[in-house]
Amino acid sequence: MSLLRSPSKEPLWREEFSVFTSDERYVTRRQFAKFLTLASLGMFVGNLWVLAKAFFARTPSFPSVEVGEAGEIPVRGIKLFTYPTPKDHCILIRTGEDEYVAYSQKCTHLSCAVYFSAKEDRLECPCHQGFFSVRDGSVLQGPPPRPLPEITLDRNGARLLAVGVKES
Amino acid sequence: MHGYEFYVDPSRCIGCQSCVKACEECDTHRGTSMVNFDFIDRGGTTASAAYVCWHCEEPTCAMACPTDAIKKGDDGIVQSSLQSRCIGCSNCVLACPFGIPKIFPEYEQMMKCDMCYDRTSVDKRPMCATVCPSQALAYVRPEEIAGRREKPTNVFRFGNQKVVTRVHMMVPAGTDTVSLDALDYVWEGSDVAFAQPQ
Amino acid sequence: MSNHESSKQRRGLVAINAAITFIIILLIVQIWLLGATLETFLAGHAGAVIPAAIFSGLGFLGCLALSVFVARPDHESRKH
Numbered sequence: 001m002s003l004l005r006s007p008s009k010e011p012l013w014r015e016e017f018s019v020f021t022s023d024e025r026y027v028t029r030r031q032f033a034k035f036l037t038l039a040s041l042g043m044f045v046g047n048l049w050v051l052a053k054a055f056f057a058r059t060p061s062f063p064s065v066e067v068g069e070a071g072e073i074p075v076r077g078i079k080l081f082t083y084p085t086p087k088d089h090c091i092l093i094r095t096g097e098d099e100y101v102a103y104s105q106k107c108t109h110l111s112c113a114v115y116f117s118a119k120e121d122r123l124e125c126p127c128h129q130g131f132f133s134v135r136d137g138s139v140l141q142g143p144p145p146r147p148l149p150e151i152t153l154d155r156n157g158a159r160l161l162a163v164g165v166k167e168s
Numbered sequence: 169m170h171g172y173e174f175y176v177d178p179s180r181c182i183g184c185q186s187c188v189k190a191c192e193e194c195d196t197h198r199g200t201s202m203v204n205f206d207f208i209d210r211g212g213t214t215a216s217a218a219y220v221c222w223h224c225e226e227p228t229c230a231m232a233c234p235t236d237a238i239k240k241g242d243d244g245i246v247q248s249s250l251q252s253r254c255i256g257c258s259n260c261v262l263a264c265p266f267g268i269p270k271i272f273p274e275y276e277q278m279m280k281c282d283m284c285y286d287r288t289s290v291d292k293r294p295m296c297a298t299v300c301p302s303q304a305l306a307y308v309r310p311e312e313i314a315g316r317r318e319k320p321t322n323v324f325r326f327g328n329q330k331v332v333t334r335v336h337m338m339v340p341a342g343t344d345t346v347s348l349d350a351l352d353y354v355w356e357g358s359d360v361a362f363a364q365p366q
Numbered sequence: 367m368s369n370h371e372s373s374k375q376r377r378g379l380v381a382i383n384a385a386i387t388f389i390i391i392l393l394i395v396q397i398w399l400l401g402a403t404l405e406t407f408l409a410g411h412a413g414a415v416i417p418a419a420i421f422s423g424l425g426f427l428g429c430l431a432l433s434v435f436v437a438r439p440d441h442e443s444r445k446h
Contacts, residue, residue: 017236019227019230019231019233019236019238019239019240020239020240021239021240021241021242022241022242024239
């Protein structure tokens, strides 16, 4: 902080350890103000780091995973699989004769596993009654703040492949 | 006290040592007087002088203290050493041009006059000034001291060092500072007991 | 003993206390801003990141200016 200190004839140690009690209260306040400014700099650097992450983040690409065969599951039936890593559980739903959708099974509220309710035609989370639409994963009701991430499927003949996670 | 100043007039001192005894009564240093009482030339004269701390504006003792134990407050009083900080190194004893601070080896602390801070902060006179019968130590308003023949001064010169104090010394009219050069008092010559080795 | 001087000192001290209070307020705002920015970014909305960084920078500059004011050796009001 020597740049910010205006030139004075007294050496720094004499100002900081002053024999005059009237000056001592300024020393502690100065030190406190400097500490707070340092903390403020830390917060600003944190914001810059978030900015850098936003600019330079690369969406990682994962190898496609074979989910199953077309016709393997009945209409309005489900199949559980994992994509992109074995720890990420997903659910495949055959919504129509030739229509398949897949979503991540992690509820966006508190990560409980959602299940497909054929009767209500929606994805339901048993923990806090959060419901998601089968069409696009949007929240129909309940505490989940964000829609369910959709898994993009690729149809290769009779094979269904999971190729990506759609960012909401 | 607001408006009151301390005046020291050694020519009025009669050597009764009431100030010494009164100072000893203070509870903070009971039994030890903080008044510097001198017999000027014991063998040659009965003259005596009593001094208190001069409470300099830029206290040399405080500047010399390595532990920042001596503080000067907003009201201009140089406090005695802070007990938790004083290490008894005697820097202040050597530094003070008036020879006021005293080291007490049994406590390893320095103690000195603090203008009876427990009294002056509640509008009372210091003990020594209260009891001095000849008012060699006086704590009065400047108007009252103007009646005396001697005039107060608070500027001292010790060689090249100029010291401005809060306590005033009564000096003959026409003298504006008290100048002392230690070299003038260095004995040279035939008196072997006092001469410095060459 | 020196009441006339101490009022000037007191005014200087009040100004410094006020400056420190402003610094604390700015800091709290910055802390909240960082938390909120991180939360929205991790939720996927990266739109708020740039204005948040700008405002955080302004907050830091404000803190810096105030701390320079506090650290200024104000000889006038600190005469002893």
